[in-house]
Amino acid sequence: MxxxxxxxxxxxxxxxxxxxxxxxxxxxxxxxxxxxxxxxxxxxxxxxxxxxxxxxxxxxxxxxxxxxxxxxxxxxxxxxxxxxxxxxxxxxxxxxxxxxxxxxxxxxxxxxxxxxxxxxxxxxxxxxxxxxxxxxxxxxxxxxxxxxxxxxxxxxxxxxxxxxxxxxxxxxxxxxxxxxxxxxxxxxxxxxxxxxxxxxxxxxxxxxxxxxxxxxxxxxxxMSRRPWRVSRLERIAPRTWTLTLRADGHDGGRFRAGQFAWIKTGSAWRLSDHPFSIASAPARLPEIEFLIKEAGAFTAALPDTVAPGARVFLDAPYGNFTLEGRDGEGLMLIAGGAGLAPVMSLLRELAACGERRPVVLVVGNRIAEQIVFADELREMAGRLDLIVHQVLGEPPPGWPGLAGQLDPDTLRPLLPAPAPERWLYFVCGPTPMIDAVEDALDRAGVPLEQIVAERFRYDSGRPGRRERRMMAxxxxxxxxxxxxxxxxxxxx
Ligand SMILES: Cc1cc2nc3c(=O)[nH]c(=O)nc-3n(C[C@H](O)[C@H](O)[C@H](O)COP(=O)(O)OP(=O)(O)OC[C@H]3O[C@@H](n4cnc5c(N)ncnc54)[C@H](O)[C@@H]3O)c2cc1C
Known part of the structure; x- marks a missing residue:
């Protein structure tokens, strides 16, 4: 790829x-x-x-x-x-x-x-x-x-x-x-x-x-014909886990960096499944990694339901949060919280492919303890033309990074110059964050077509720019x- x-x-x-x-x-x-x-x-x-x-x-x-x-x-x-x-x-x-x-x-x-x-x-x-x-x-x-x-x-x-x-x-x-x-x-x-x-x-x-x-x-x-087994479930930040699975008796299939899977634990015949973005790059198959933030009953119960060796069933791949067929002079990746999962998949893929275009990563979290993959991102900055901006809503005293929300005020000085509209933007995180980022990019003259967004919730509140267009x-x-x-x- x-x-x-x-x-x-x-x-x-x-x-x-x-x-x-x-x-x-x-x-x-x-x-x-x-x-x-x-x-x-x-x-x-x-x-x-x-x-x-x-x-x-x-x-x-x-x-x-x-x-x-x-x-x-x-x-x-x-x-x-x-x-x-x-x-x-x-x-x-x-x-x-x-x-x-x-x-x-x-x-x-x-x-x-x-x-x-x-x-x-x-x-x-x-x-x-x-x-x-x-x-x-x-x-x-x-x-x-x-x-x-x-x-x-x-x-x-x-x-x-x-x-x-x-x-x-x-x-x-x-x-x-x-x-x-x-x-x-x-x-x-x-x-x-x-x-x-x-x-x-x-x-x-x-x-x-x-x-x-x-x-x-x-x-x-x-799903039942191609099961996966849990290799590792690791707590990497408060209420945040990486779940690593290995294909059990098959090659793991194929996916594109940035896509997601529907996960079932216990049995492939359970009526409910949950969508999670794949955080690893395709090259890592037959292993696959997810970054999961606790949200409610299913995610909070993960430590009890997915012990190492347990069988897990995936319906995958889905989603369009991918690089293929898209063009830009540079890439700006903007992630809020668990929205970093598909963005990590893209970054890992870009690093594996020896990407030469400039890449800017902006990650938003509330507190410093929620920052994840910091060492890997530092290491990637040596291999890619990558700049990483960590933004905290509640920064500790002496915080060297940026403070605030991922909103137009925070993003404006980080946007590429002189032609931000010629870059490609990948945005993933809570719906209000995606709407705020799309508004900020809109004000900077970036057309909607240059923005690829993945929403983790299908039920959004206030309609954003893309949604207003769809409604019209x-x-x-x-x-x-x-x-x-x-x-x-x-x-x-
Ligand atoms: C395309 C996509 C990719 C996602 N990727 C990630 C990821 O990489 N990491 C991560 O931490 N979270 C991700 N999520 C969110 C994750 O699916 C929910 O947080 C999880 O399903 C919540 O389940 P719960 O029982 O723990 O919480 P609940 O309290 O039951 O749910 C919290 C909210 O999550 C949504 N949700 C819950 N169950 C489902 C379901 N079965 N299908 C669709 N939406 C549901 C609903 O909007 C619900 O209000 C993704 C969501 C989508 C749509």
Missing amino acids: SAAKTTPGRGPHDAGAARQTTAAAALLVAYAAIAALPVVLAWARGLPPRPWLDELSSALAMTSLMVLAVAFALSGRIRTVSSPVGIDAAMRMHQLLARPALLYLLVHPMMYTLPLADRPWDDTHAATLALTPAATLTGLAAWVLLMLLVPAAIFRDRIPYRYETWRLSHALGAAALMALGIHHALDAGRYSGAAPLSWLWGLAAAPCALALANVWLFRPIA LFGTAAAANLLVALAFALRS
Whole structure:
């Protein structure tokens, strides 16, 4: 594996920006087209129009069901779905898509004006609604489930149950929601009950079933066939561990520096797993190292659950926090806390490949005792053109490094000059830190395309710069879909 070099005669950010803009535009068009497909197919059936509110209600429900299928597929750890944009962006899209779907389905049952009546002469259901008792039941159950699932996900942090409990209930609830919704559409839908829309709903169920089978069947089978054994668990700072694993009976597979793995302890068939960035470089295989900071039940229990020799199961590799295909005159790596894990993997890879471009590493911690890998970084500075800045939020007296947070004020004097926009930036750490760093880089004129960020939490609070752009993108697509639904409702 070799690190990317600058392309002569062309600004690295130009190529990156063009690639990202094309990917975003393609994504937007594909999403809007998929979401509009059921309404377009319904329109093509040529049935006589009903009152516009009834037609709009059906169109919104069909659009929402399709959007929910897309949202489901995005969360299913299917690499071909999440790889082009990165798994954290895919998860954010999953969350953003659920919001308009919730809104549309909330109003769906309240918008119908036609009576529920059995009139044999109304065979196209232009004057009555075709609602069987079974369809009423599945529709109601799907509606209630959605009203519970989406708010429970948005306000998960404020509800006192474990992340794993929420994740399992969310997955099972979403699967039930799709099954109930599709039954309701097929049984009660004026348009969905017949081909080609009935086929489309069959097709839409496939990625949902695949997503579930992938996470709970195919991945565990693959994980159980390629187990790992704990070589070492070492406490290197307060509440911070390095976990070293060795491939047990296989070569360890392949990964790119900066990627992450889902870890299961005990059994590959456990329902819950946890994502951790690989901190070692690929060259160290068949050994692999993680840097883990205690956060809650799973990480705090590590000393009890992963004694040397214990079996551990990895689903890997995932993630786009990698050097491949990216260009920059230099590299600035910015890490907060455990965000140093994938950054160490990149640095170790750069050192192994004899990287010659300048590299600046900025690491943020609260106190000096949390600084890790200091000796190795000093040694690396001799092999790479590397400058290391340690930043402490609460520095001890006489601290020779920088003091403060990884915010615009701290970062401004550390940015490369004279052309920071020609460098490549890797940022990993808590979400507020990533947002602050992206803001600081934005002010320095660095385009978003030159920044690669890895979020350790999929549930961010205040939307950052990247997220605002994604929201604008999906807002545009949602508006386009609303227009299609309105045009369908108002046709006559
Ligand atoms: C791509 C990625 C890479 C990561 N790399 C590292 C790393 O190298 N080192 C490190 O210390 N931490 C890393 N994390 C964070 C780590 O996954 C969580 O700290 C850990 O799962 C917390 O579990 P817990 O039971 O100890 O704490 P909890 O109190 O249960 O969780 C704390 C928070 O972590 C998140 N979380 C918990 N469980 C999961 C899960 N199963 N899947 C996704 N998110 C979860 C949730 O946002 C939760 O609110 C990474 C996270 C992601 C998404």
